[in-house]
Amino acid sequence: MDPNWDDLRVFLAVARLESLSGAGKQLKMDPATVGRRVQRLEEALDASLFAKSPQGYALTAEGERLLTRVEQAEQAVTLGAEETRGQAxxxxxxxxxxxxxxxxxxxxxxxxxxxxxxxxxxxxxxxxxxxxxxxxxxxxxxxxxxxxPDAGRLTVQKITDYKLHLAASRKYLKMHGPIESLSELRNHKTVGYIPDMVFDQKLDYSAAMGVEDVQFASNSVAVQVNFLRHGAGIGMAHDFVLPAVRNIQRILPDQLSLQRSFYxxxxxxxxxxxxxxxxxxxxxxxxxxxxxxxxxxxxx
Structure with a gap:
């Protein structure tokens, strides 16, 4: 019995999400149905495609080989559809x-x-x-x-550089007075990322600020901006964010300026x-x- 494309589509979802439940949500199927479809495909190919582990469904060597071929077929179908749509x-x-x-x-x-x-x-x-x-x-x-990234079958293109500076609300600066040097930051409460949730070291600004403890922390830039907006303390802010929150201003731009990039x-x-x-x-x-x-x- 030859495999059909619907079963291969289910195989792709399980391979990418590594779970029957995840694949089921994506495909709008019951996980048990997903499991039966995978089993049917394995029977059709007379091969074991997945190994169940505590982390989920991991591809076997046979599964890896099939994934490569099915993704190539998927890309061919997508390319054909895109070429047709491109006429419009x-x-x-x-x-x-x-x-x-x-x-x-x-x-x-x-x-x-x-x-x-x-x-x-x-x-x-x-x-x-x-x-x-x-x-x-x-x-x-x-x-x-x-x-x-430096691994994986990926293509990378640099988009642009962007700048970050120290910032605080006008309310905060009015209450605490002007800040004239970086050494004064240790006397102020700071806003930043939750230390153990910084998933990219280029997002860790604490060292540049010369502070060890962040009193108001979040893994969300939007939350950090709202901390600053409500006068919680001082933190690093993207320059591209500031026009959206007019009551926040940059501090010591000549003494501390960071540059990062988007890819x-x-x-x-x-x-x-x-x-x-x-x-x-x-x-x-x-x-x-x-x-x-x-x-x-x-x-x-």
């Missing part, structure tokens, strides 16, 4: 984009909204997680990161998918322009 000249379908919290909250909504205005048939999903999005498991079609990461197999190529090009252009616009608004 507009992007369509759904694109899921992973991004760190600051970018997801303060840059991507307006950038993606403009792209969708020009492509009414396009839907964009923004996935913001306190960790790096796993493209190998197809959690998203592409991801924005601050540290380019766009995609699965290597997606290089031939024209829809994703066009979307990523529009996304990169949009992010570059938006970061520049927002940072210039802070300078003036």
């Amino acid at each position: 000249g507009q992007l369509s379908g759904t694109v899921r984009l992973g991004a760190p919290d600051g970018c997801a909250n303060y840059i991507l909504p307006q950038v993606c909204a403009r792209i969708c205005e020009e492509n009414p048939g396009l839907e964009v999903q923004i996935l913001s997680l306190p960790r790096v999005v796993n493209l190998s498991r197809r959690e998203a079609d592409m991801a924005i990161v601050v540290s380019p 766009l990461v995609r699965h290597a197999d997606d290089r031939r998918v024209e829809r994703l190529n066009r979307f990523s090009a529009a996304l990169i252009d949009g992010i570059r322009a938006e970061v520049l616009r927002l940072e210039e608004a802070v300078e003036t």
Whole structure:
């Protein structure tokens, strides 16, 4: 008995999510049904595709080989569909984009909204997680990161640099007086990331600030900004965030200025998918322009 594409689609979901329940949610199937479909595929191929472990369903050697072939078939089907859609000249379908919290909250909504205005048939999903999005498991079609990955079958393209400075609310500075040097920071309460939840060392600003303890911490940039806005203390803030919260101002910009970068990461197999190529090009252009616009608004 030859396997059918529906069973292979179930196999892909289990392979990427490593669980029957996760695959079931994605496919809108009962986990038991997912399990039966996997078993049917294994019987059709006369091969064991998964090994059950405490971490979930792990691919066997046979499963790994099948995954490579099925993903190639998936890409061929997608490419054919995209070439057909491309005749209309507009992007369509759904694109899921992973991004760190600051970018997801303060840059991507307006950038993606403009792209969708020009492509009414396009839907964009923004996935913001306190960790790096796993493209190998197809959690998203592409991801924005601050540290380019050095492993996996991925393509990486630098988008733009961005700046961060110390910041506090005008209310806080009025209550505590002006700050004239970095050494004074030890006398103030600080805002930042939860130390054991910093998933990328480029997001750890404590050393640059010269502080050891963060009194008001969150794994979310949006929450940190609200701490600052309500006068909780002093912290590092992205320059591109400041125009959205007018009562926060930069402190000691000549004494402490950090620069980080955004990179766009995609699965290597997606290089031939024209829809994703066009979307990523529009996304990169949009992010570059938006970061520049927002940072210039802070300078003036």
